Amino acid sequence: MSRRGGGPVTVLNVAEKPSVAKSVAGILSRGTFRTREGRSRYNKIFEFDYAINGQPCRMLMTSVIGHLMELEFANRYRKWHSCDPADLYQAPVMKHVPEDKKDIKKTLEEEARKSDWLVLWLDCDREGENIAFEVVDVCRAVKHNLFIRRAHFSALIDRDIHEAVQNLRDPNQLFAEAVDARQEIDLRIGASFTRFQTMLLRDRFAIDSTGEERSRVISYGPCQFPTLGFIVERYWEIQAHEPEEFWTINCSHQSEEGLATFNWMRGHLFDYASAVILYEMCVEEPTATVMNVPHPRERFKYPPYPLNTIELEKRASRYFRLSSEHTMKVAEELYQAGFISYPRTETDSFSSRTDLCAMVEEQRRHPAWGSYAQRLLEPEGGLWRNPGNGGHDDKAHPPIHPTKFSSGESNWSRDHLNVYELVVRHYLACVSQPAKAAETTVEIDIAGERFSASGRAILAKNYLEVYRFESWGGSVIPVYEKGQQFIPTTLTLDSAVTRPPPLLCEADLLSCMDKAGIGTDATMHDHIKKLLDRGYATKDANTRFSPTNLGEALVMGYDDMGYELWKPNLRALMERDMNEVSVGRKTKAEVLETCLQQMKACFLDARVKKSKLLEAMTIFFERSNNTDESESQTAGEVIRRCNLCNESDMALRKNRDGNFMVGCMNYPQCRNAVWLPGPTLEASVTTDVCQTCGPGPVYKILFKFRQIGIPPGFDVNHLGCIGGCDDILKQLIDICGTGSRSQARRAPGTVPSNNIQGSNTRQGNFCIHCQQRGHASANCPSRATAFRNSRLTATNPRNDESTVSCNTCGTQCVLRTANTEANRGRQFFSCPTQGCSFFAWEDSINNSSGNATTGSNSGGSGRRGRGRGGRGGQSGGGRRNSGTSFVSATGEPVSGIRCFSCGDPSHFANVCPNRNNSNGNYY
């Protein structure tokens, strides 16, 4: 530190925000500063005397409000039509102080003129460093010989601040340059793509009905587009989901001591045949043997880490359904009024120097959580625990915590009360012991299958007592002893179908952004709001986001071009480059040159491929200059009542690509759609009502297919039904596909649907056999028929080991290899006909000697060789092969497939007319 001789020097101190200026002034002057107005009503000037390294100083402390300057194109490039948007990659840019910051600039100039030193108290992050250089530029312009220093502090507490001012350093040019590069790249990319896509699309399409197209901006930004991308990607994932049926065995045991619910340790199987065989075996020998009763284990549920901005936003969304943007507005108001600490922080750990107890003490007066706060402070209660460390520290702000007691102010809304309560309870939870429980897991064996049940006894709720937003359920199970045997009260084979993931909620979206490094804690909510404001996405009452047509079309357009401009990778690469600049491994110029060169090439190429964007838009929007055509697009002939929303009719439509579909007229609220075969040339609704499908009338469609587009054997004319009964339509869709765009966007590895109800439906839970809603496939009437009709033996007329015909429908069966854990490698025949469930193990048919023994069959997995205890001393192979029949564990022959409910060999138990369980479960 250079010193100046003579009297005191005048030091201009500048902080990033007024609150920090006031805090620093308060700490350095020990509360004795004088306040004077500046040009800006928010940015006061605080004056006090202080000695820096022995040098007496007259301190002037003021602030800016975040960035003082903005980056802007040179004048002649500012008007949208003034240049080719591609020119924006080289157009000169400059920093300028915007109108609303001019008064702050004036204050800085006036105070700098009378100062000898400039000390920068900006936040200690990259943006803060950049703002520091903005302040330097303004001040140096009026006082070129200013002595400039930077204060480094990590918290607004006495020791840090005094240390900072006694150890002033140089500002970090590299940090500032990294931000400069980021700003320039964001501006050039954002402006060029925004102008390009707005001018390309706005006037060509009727994007909204309000006639506001002329003022609509279709913006592109390196943060807003990846955020939109997350929403669209999840939406596509849901659309592409094919429900898949799976099976699981559930078991319960009711005793005098209570009920235990056992879960199958295999989880679930997707192979019905395997599941039913394992189930049969359990039902045949249902005695359960307790295998394992470990001692209760102590479990803990830990309180959350100290609260940072993203967690505050996520939790407020989850607990109170507040939008992240509104949460931040409310938090800002609470902060301004002094009730909570600074709400924009990444930090989720408290500095060891924080006085944690003081914050608890204040809260003892609160009627709701005061007594908990009191108990926290009593050492004998043992409730206190030092808070965890979440591993994030922005070196500028502590975690969000209460700073002033309140039991609710008169001007607070419900949202203020909620956010304050969340901050307080979260803080109290952080300094509390974890909840404690004792967990017991009982494992049983039924016919070689393992099941487990768990019980949890809560021993101490601890932090959960105050953190009412979280819970930890306790459940009691009876006491079991190893070796104990019992007969289960229920043993059911249950089916369910896989469901698509839900739409992203606000907390999910924030997590995606956080993980991918999109935006900062202070800006994430802005990006989300921007998507809503721009009309790219909508948010429903459950805070779940769907893309709008515009949002989906934009992402689809760029995706079709082959670009990942809507994915987070671009931002991640930029972020990596910024880091390289800030540590000096790359220069700002280097990064700007390579990045902008690549982005310009990408921009030019996107412009060449603009037809992709136009095509994507055409799928969703009418051309704004052709109203006649648009009428024919929106009108349509009614086919049926929508079986998804039940609110509107579904009508036959043709899109601009010439593809036909039957869609819900309540679109876009309901997106139920049935896409028709790709080769459909003409389609018209008839007055014929399908006699099979329902509910309500389903009118048949007269199709004319392109001869060249359909396989031999199909007629070009076809009177068809979209209700699910029409096998010809299903086959054509299977073979030729539809015009649906989502077909092309199926998740990798998924099989194209032969489900005529369409991959566009947004809810699962319809029967995968007959495509109707209202029942699971276990209860499907068509399936029941197939089972009932099923002959219970397979024949092998040619005595050919590899050929078996299904005796139900005569189709040649397919020899498959089991891939379930129980039967891996074992081969079986199954009928390929849709709806026919014929099934037979290969070794059951071909090994008809009747003397098959334990585990000796070819391909046997050993599953059948496992000792199962139980009746008659049979130590294995309870089911012996005898032609296509089986012998039971007691040696009695039983038919291969029979009902385990009533014993009737004509049907399976899940379709047994005597079953008494409306869910189709049976025992």
Next chain:
DNA sequence: GCAAGGTC
């Protein structure tokens, strides 16, 4: 009229 980043 474009971006994202500060903050009142």
